[in-house]
Amino acid sequence: MGRAIQNELLAAMPRKAYEALAPALDPVTLVFGEVLYEADAPVTHVYFPCESMVSLLLPVEHHFDVEVGLVGSEGMLGASLGLGIAHSPVKALVQGAGSALRLSAAGFRRELARNPALARAVNAYIHALMKQITQTAACNRFHVVEARLARWLLMTRDRMRSSKFRMTHEFLSHMLGVRRVGVTEAASSLQRKKLIEYTRGNIHILDDRGLEAACCGCYGIAKVPAASALLS
Amino acid sequence: MGRAIQNELLAAMPRKAYEALAPALDPVTLVFGEVLYEADAPVTHVYFPCESMVSLLLPVEHHFDVEVGLVGSEGMLGASLGLGIAHSPVKALVQGAGSALRLSAAGFRRELARNPALARAVNAYIHALMKQITQTAACNRFHVVEARLARWLLMTRDRMRSSKFRMTHEFLSHMLGVRRVGVTEAASSLQRKKLIEYTRGNIHILDDRGLEAACCGCYGIAKVPAASALLS
């Protein structure tokens, strides 16, 4: 346990409270493409991503799924258990492989009951997630593909803590709910402006500032505040 | 207190728990156009609509606000207090005038602490609201104006418990995040199909089944379940 706590939700808990929780946490590696929850299916475990990233998707009839939220080390999966709801409203798909901490649903409930700091952190995160989903809703409604792509890349960078990651246009098109060609057009436009570069699934953000300027204000608004701020 | 409890969230609480809460509830009349909360502003009171309806709106830069949710007698406003958050992420605008029950934020917190049935009902509603917002996000992304209008009319009917209500095209256009002309076109199409009729702000749903067929599946999915089901 000497290492830094990599999940910010856990890191923001009082030391003692975290130490009470730590033995129950099970380190796991999330693999790309893994489905943690299906939509409306039971939540058997909660996950605290450390260096991984998970998309929240909603199935829509006659369409591919749309992404409504993105969870990384700033958050958790299965927070609805904190509301006493044992099933996930959305599908959770591992988007960036990496480490996470896992806990059984029963264990999580137990910890919530005896650990008020955890309960507070979880509640605060539920609220932050609602804001994120709300903002995404508005953004998807009003903003052009290029701006939304820029936002998505920045959100991914924040959660992966890296400006290089793997992601094909095909995949991005599902995330943004547009055609693959739409992504190709937006991505090559961003590349022409020297904001990113990419080849065959390897994306590299070259100019963070420029990319922020290319995306809509939603990025700044929906940025999940540091967990420490959540608890203040 | 002999009358039926008109807010379903309250009605679903155990009799004893409700009776403990009832004296603190302050009957108020919400007037059309009243703003209960501004976005990101403090929540001073919570509201349980009885025969009124309130829109949840998100401000978007360079645009009118977009609606992300709709609250009627099946829900409440200010539920985020149940998460320990004292400000509203969205703007709450009274959409359908009518009666509601009001409670101060402090009083609500007090009741939550001593009344587990209320806490459970509130948590369940928060979850239902998240689902509604999520579904709205996806619906706004994929479905055509006519289907979204049909959905909105049905949701309004459910919350107002009436198939007649007042609502101008101008106003609807803000709710749906489209031009007024877009609403006019969609509405006259629905009228031509004899599903609704309207004149100068008076809308009348003629054919519920037909209207449900004209709208997307989102309506059925995002329908907030009866509060009694929420608690089961």
Add this chain to the structure above:
DNA sequence: GCGCGTCTGTGCGCTACCGAACTTTAGAAA
């Protein structure tokens, strides 16, 4: 080096919706 599958780029006609202006009509007020 060859073949093949995956990823990316291009072209084309089409539709829903936009922005902006203008007209008509219902109904309340004078």
Add this chain to the structure above:
DNA sequence: TTTCTAAAGTTCGGTAGCGCACAGACGCGC
């Protein structure tokens, strides 16, 4: 009755994104 205003209807050019189809291009395995 006349006047006035808010609501609803119409028109028109423009565009973002769609569906579909196909063409290169990179990289891996053999």
